[in-house]
Amino acid sequence: MFSRRNFLRASAVSMVGAGLVSNASVASIPEAPTQTSPTMVAPVLPGAGRPYNPVATLNGWTLPWRMRDGWKEFHLVAEPVIREFAPGMVANLWGYNGQSPGPTIECVEGDKIRIFVTNKLPEHTTVHWHGILLPNGMDGVGGLTQPHIPVGKTYVYEMVMKKSGTFMYHPHADEMVQMAMGMMGFFVVHPKDPRQHAVDRDFVFLLNAFDIEPGAKTPKNSTMLDFNLWSWNSRVFPAIDPLVVRKGDRVRIRVGNLTMTNHPVHLHGYDFEVTGTDGGWVPPTARWPEVSADIPVGAMRAIEFTADEPGDWAIHCHKSHHTMNAMGHGVPTMIGVDHRDVVHKIIQVAPDYMVMGERGMADMQEMEMPIPDNTLPMMTGRGPFGPLEMGGMFSVVKVREGLARGDYKDPGWYKHPPGTVAYEWKG
Template sequence: MRRILVPALINLALILSACAPSTDANPGNEMPMSGNDQSMMTATPGSMTMDNPEAAHMMEPITAPNVQPATGTEGGQPLEFREENGVKVFELTTKAVQWEILDGVTVTAYTYNGTVPGPMIRVTEGDQVRIIVKNELPDPTTIHWHGVEVPNAMDGVPDMTQAPIQPGETFTYEFTAKPAGTFMYHSHFEGDVQVSAGLYAPFIIDPKEPEANPPAVDKVLMISESLLINGQTYAPMPMSGMEPNYFTINGKAFPATETITVKKGDLVRLRFIGIGQFIHPMHLHGVPFKIVATDGHPVPEAAQLTKDTVSVAPGERYDIEFVATETGQWMLHCHILHHTTNDNVEPGGLMLVINVVE
């Protein structure tokens, strides 16, 4: 019995000693935090202090000295080009604008040619393309051609494949458009800020050989987020204090999102592009769809999944197709239901209506 009690008493004493308050603790038993501990504190936009100025810059409001009115009300519209010696030449200007994501809700946006998303560049596989970029932002920038096969010098990675385009400077990208598929272009300089602020757009490469069964309706849907606090725009991030409070499809939050009207019996293609920092499971009401391409690459027919929800992660692209079999107004929305709110008010955010008519 003695052999059992002695070890038990020793263990009990050790436990009580560990639980006793330390004489080194602050009043209220609150231990002082180390520098590493303090870095784990909840961030508040605009008030978080950091030793690293570059990190602190990420938490500042998005501003510019020369903010202009938006050049249009809809983003992602086709960009016109001119042809020079067989090369398709496009021109882009980065500029800061006031962009309305919803009636009465405006953000400060960094844009290509004054809209969010920027204009859609649409070419054919094998085309020689030249894109002339003029930077009118207060900060340097670059463009990355996400998923497109380009020469290394055209990849748009700052201080690796090119020097950043300084304010007031111009840079020319040139490459052969390949492969066919759904792609995008976006800033690769301080991407947390510049992409979140609106520097993104679709880049569609059509196949050289015409499709045997092209869709009657072909829409690009770029999915992103915004953070607006007390009238100031911030770059939303997946961290405490920086989560977005607005969610957008092609730069708009419901009910300002586009209503897509199709005819009963139409083959419809939707091209989802995840350009934000969060995953969005997009759910279609009324009819199942097939996933016909992922990240710009076609899925063989035998491998095409039939689904009603597809999760679109940052940087991913999914082409889905369906036949509109029933008339009526059908909802397409993110199934993380908080993402269908505007500043925590339903309905809003990542929702749009597909209107099927006779």
């Protein structure tokens, strides 16, 4: 029987953080060099894969591969993991290779792909390659197209990449539980010709949601609607990576949705075009300008724009409660309620009582309210002008002049030119 104690013990030995592959993965399939330079323009070398501009996975990494007899080989290990949503909160999840979501798989149109999947979960699993054209027996639907992968066993998937585009992977076995526990990942297939659909910066992240009670660490896996943590790649603001680009860069952002609701992802400061779905690339004649892209359930959208306006530009889900952490359900509305006649009486029996909500929730950002351990405040993070009053599905596209090519570390907050910041009218 797999007890909570065993779950935590298994989770504790899982590696945490970007760039780490589990010991089982390293032992079974030796890691090979992977193409990671964002400016690589190398010639095609026989047996060494093809050149491409790698994607940047927010708070994640790309899975290493090796070439063997014309096959590009990867290894995924399905296992319990520990994921830090933001400083102050970690969760017991299930994922791949020490992380949830799992590492991004990158390859090239025409590649022959072999993926080893080892099951270290407490139950059977499979992997479905969402949106990829492949033989029926490789589609990963347990009981329909293959036997389930038993605990402790390794299965092999083989396929030829028939088209480029953006796809996902996730279980098709005990799907509600396993996806609610964080099992998912991105799968990017680059064009054969690296000049086709070329961009300078190519970001990917998955939208996911969890129901974790304040003070707890393990998600409820039977929740269908009332989620309280809305995340990108199992991270929440202010711990989601910024999207750093150089002024003039052509930028692509690929977003996949494996939650149970749609998400209108909104970018400030720019209009963009939707250039791809998990069905393929959108022809230029079918594109139109947008500032928000609605990502349906079980779908992917790729958007593109040219970063010609410097600044710190917000990018977030436009469902307002999706930019909140540890969001509560059934909280009463207190706006307009006069507490003055009762607050002193309440304090006599509850000395730590604080009046809140009668003028809205913004004051909570400045209050030092006690919260349970391993729980995040609903609104967290500060910017150069004070509290940002956001959480959850929120990050910043940081467009800067003068960045050296390939140097995309966080440049800090934008320094506004004089006279370009909103100001108080003192007329």
